Amino acid sequence: MTLAFKETNTSLRAELRKPAISSTGGVVSTQHRRASEIGAEILRAGGNAYDAAVAVSFALGVLEPWMSGPFGGGAMMVSPEGGPVEALYYGMRAPQKLDPADYPLAADGHASDLFPWRAVEGDRNVYGPLAVAVPGTVAGIGTLHDRFGTMPWKDLLAPAIACAREGMLIDWYAALMIASRAQALSRDANAAAMFLDDGIWPKIAGWTALSDMRVNMDRIAATLSHLAEAGWQDFYRGDLAQSLVGDLQAKGSRMIAEDLRDYRPEWQKPLAIAHRGGLIHATPKLTAGPTLADTLAHLEASHPAPATGAPGAADYLAWAGALRAAYRNRLANAGDTEVAEAGADAPNAPSCTTHFAVVDRQGNMISMTQTLLSAFGSAVVSPSTGLLLNNGIMWFDPEPGRPNSVGPGKRCLMNICPVIVENDGLRVALGASGGRKILPAVTQMALLMTDHGLDLDDAVHTPRIDVSGGATLQADAALSADVLAALGEEYETIAVPRSFFPLAFACPVAVARRDGTNSGACETTMPWAEAVAEY
Known part of the structure; x- marks a missing residue:
């Protein structure tokens, strides 16, 4: 060794x-x-x-x-x-209408973040609405x-x-975290507007010890x-649920209202x-x-x-x-x-x-x-709510036929x-x-x-x-x-x-x-x- x-x-x-x-x-x-x-x-x-x-x-x-x-x-x-x-x-958990065909395997390589799955074309299981x-x-x-x-x-x-x-105050640590995901954040117009300048650069231009730069x-x-x-129920069965699903579908997600409506946490021994x-x-x-x-x-x-x-x-x-x-x-x-x-x-x-x-x-x-899941999740922001959205689909293996293969309605292993x-x-x-x-x-x-x-x-x-x-x-x-x-x-x-x-x-x-x-x-x-x- x-x-x-x-x-x-x-x-x-x-x-x-x-x-x-x-x-x-x-x-x-x-x-x-x-x-x-x-x-x-x-x-x-x-x-x-x-x-x-x-x-x-x-x-x-x-x-x-x-x-x-x-x-x-x-x-x-x-x-x-x-x-x-x-x-x-x-x-x-995965949306009920999730389609594994949305995650075609790339010719070679591994996923770009956290798990060494086979790479998916365009990192669709890592970034963006399908994640x-x-x-x-x-x-x-x-x-x-x-x-x-x-x-x-x-x-x-x-x-x-x-x-x-x-x-949110942007100090050196916040600036570092934003910079670490600037490329991914730039792919979503709402995320870029929230965390980046000109859709490219982290909001740190002209930053000094006396500045008070904040994310709106x-x-x-x-x-x-x-x-x-x-x-809290409104998040799943009310106006907020309707806004969140509408934003996701507009960006290309397969999320439907029933996904939120039917969600239940579980008390466990x-x-x-x-x-x-x-x-x-x-x-x-x-x-x-x-x-x-x-x-x-x-x-x-x-x-x-x-x-x-x-x-x-x-x-x-x-x-x-x-x-x-x-x-x-x-x-x-x-x-x-x-x-x-x-x-x-x-x-x-x-x-x-x-x-x-x-x-x-x-x-x-x-x-x-x-x-x-990942830092900044899917790097997608819901415009109606301002919320960053998760990339929980990355927890699933994109290769078919495995215990953890991506599939509709499946719960994510954390x-x-x-x-x-x-x-x-x-x-x-x-x-x-x-x-x-x-x-x-x-x-x-x-x-x-x-x-x-x-x-x-x-x-x-x-x-x-x-x-x-x-x-x-x-x-x-x-x-x-x-x-x-x-x-x-x-x-x-x-x-x-x-x-x-x-x-x-x-x-x-x-x-x-x-x-x-x-x-x-x-x-x-x-x-x-x-x-x-x-x-």
Whole structure:
């Protein structure tokens, strides 16, 4: 085997820290500080963790619109204090009138983003109206609020509406994300008008430290205002549904009104994965939850219970082996209820998807992941609503005759892995963003806090590896020389720094509770991510 290094200053990387916070009040952890503040404000106003989650979900769709939004999908783990843990699935699905003939295979090559499927002519399954799947996010959030919410729906959308009226501030990170997708955004007139200048350049011309450049989101503000008054069902069976379907059909999508009308999220009994005295609750299907269970089963069979404290070379080798075995099983044995993903290397793409976690002072918890799939989704904007649209069709294999071949009405398999961890008086709401890199990150974070007894702060700062189905193992360059050497002897290994762009590792976000004290932490390298306490 081999070990390769990418040039990096590992000594500086080792000093990068974003300390966890703790409080006897509630804590909100998200990938955007303003969204975390909004969640904390809801808690201060008397809302519970689920009220805060509603507000945070819509706020994130405005503050980092390339990661997620109302026209996306996701799943959540809901853990009321003293009550059973439940999973809520609200993933995307293919339109009923989808025609596989719309996705002819190119003569050669692979898809241009995230998954190494055979390339489709014109990347029709990646960008544009034919890449758009039926969304679930609004239904998921609405269903959560119907059951657990205590504050009025319209009050919880008010912060996102205010953010939209201000417009999204374009700082260096936003400019970088827009630039990374400028070519795709230029293909759709409405997306280009929203995010680009002259339909070509990111909105950064003349940008200085004193400038206040913003993306105009007045159309989104109007959409959210309507949704706040009409209720979430309007998105699927009302005026908003009619506008969304009309926009999609005008652009060439096969979406019909019945696709939205018939969409339903699903409450599910989660997997309860027993692991060395603890319990990890995970989503049971169409996510990475089953593969997490398989990973832990392989680990227990091959690796003795480790000593507490920082992991060593033997631990990283065991993690790599268990993840490899679980991915092989996923790829070889996936069937009708959990479709297969491709097995080649996943590219180090820009960060996409967002995860957030909330715990309130009473101990109610939520772990939620929402996504448009790719950064900026399909790079298509609905002109009537201002919303970016997902590209969920990219989750399907365009080659016919396979378990995950694209087809009408099929549900999309997601890579997401929100979990609730319980171990010796500790409860953690945990998840990550980062496509196929999510599962390795969530697995390692959970093991660091259970098997190794690390607190949330130490766990989020501990170097990780990525083993997400490809031939190459990626190791954090901040790992010690003996760990890197051991990995290099066993696997084709490349040492790279943790970074937000390109994304070599996923971006975990979590809250934890022990003995009435709550804590929160986020991935250190994500520029906007931060945990905020209620008090």
